[in-house]
Amino acid sequence: xxxxxxxxxxxxxxxxxxxxxxxxxxxxxxxxxxxxxxxxxxxxxxxxxxxxxxxxxxxxxxxxxxxxxxx
Amino acid sequence: xxxxxxxxxxxxxxxxxxxxxxxxxxxxxxxxxxxxxxxxxxxxxxxxxxxxxxxxxxxxxxxxxxxxxxxxxxxxxxxxxxxxxxxxxxxxxxxxxxxxxxxxxxxxxxxxxxxxxxxxxxxxxxxxxxxxxxxxxxxxxxxxxxxxxxxxxxxxxxxxxxxxxxxxxxxxxxxxxxx
Numbered sequence: 396x397x398x399x400x401x402x403x404x405x406x407x408x409x410x411x412x413x414x415x416x417x418x419x420x421x422x423x424x425x426x427x428x429x430x431x432x433x434x435x436x437x438x439x440x441x442x443x444x445x446x447x448x449x450x451x452x453x454x455x456x457x458x459x460x461x462x463x464x465x466x
Numbered sequence: 467x468x469x470x471x472x473x474x475x476x477x478x479x480x481x482x483x484x485x486x487x488x489x490x491x492x493x494x495x496x497x498x499x500x501x502x503x504x505x506x507x508x509x510x511x512x513x514x515x516x517x518x519x520x521x522x523x524x525x526x527x528x529x530x531x532x533x534x535x536x537x538x539x540x541x542x543x544x545x546x547x548x549x550x551x552x553x554x555x556x557x558x559x560x561x562x563x564x565x566x567x568x569x570x571x572x573x574x575x576x577x578x579x580x581x582x583x584x585x586x587x588x589x590x591x592x593x594x595x596x597x598x599x600x601x602x603x604x605x606x607x608x609x610x611x612x613x614x615x616x617x618x619x620x621x622x623x624x625x626x627x628x629x630x631x632x633x634x635x636x637x638x639x640x641x642x643x644x645x
Binding site: 422426427429430434435436437438439442 | 640642643644645
């Protein structure tokens with residue numbers, strides 16, 4: 396998949412667990428796990444907004460083109 | 467209140483449909499085995515079988531009427547087989563709808579199967595019309611030649627619905643991977 400998810404890294408920086416994020420953004424842990432492991436096919440703007448608001452980051456911090464990751 | 471009432475109605479509809487299909491399957495199978503039994507009796511009794519179904523047949527018409535009746539019974543068997551396919555496939559669709567997951571690729575294929583079976587049922591009107599025309603000895607037992615626009619419309623609708631379900635299941639798959 397050309398788009399990589401860097402949710403793990405952002406969570407590490409914020410010292411937050413996936414469960415805590417799940418409670419904060421009101422999205423099931425199962426769905427967040429799908430997103431974190433890169434198995435999601437699409438992400439809603441509302442989900443992205445909730446995650447970015449909670450983690451105080453930009454969408455670009457979470458979603459990255461795979462080429463950028465390789466660099 | 468409304469969602470609960472809606473769910474109850476939906477459950478009733480599913481249960482009612484399931485019961486209807488089950489009864490229809492039993493009736494259809496009874497018809498199938500009844501026709502097979504009549505076919506066997508027609509072989510055993512030969513021309514003596516005809517007056518049992520068409521009392522008004524003259525002696526000269528007996529062989530022709532017997533052939534006509536046997537052909538009619540074969541058409542009946544084909545109809546029962548097509549109906550069995552329609553009902554069994556419909557039962558599978560109802561089960562998936564009852565499980566709350568009707569927009570799946572399997573249902574698109576099932577609807578296509580129903581479409582082909584309905585088309586077969588419609589096409590069986592042709593041998594019926596031929597028997598009506600070329601076997602006057604059948605008399606009151608003649609199936610009658612009738613064109614049913616509603617039947618052809620149902621075939622078309624089911625094939626279109628099959629495409630709708632195929633598109634719906636693809637969209638649902640997309641949605642399933644959306645977070």
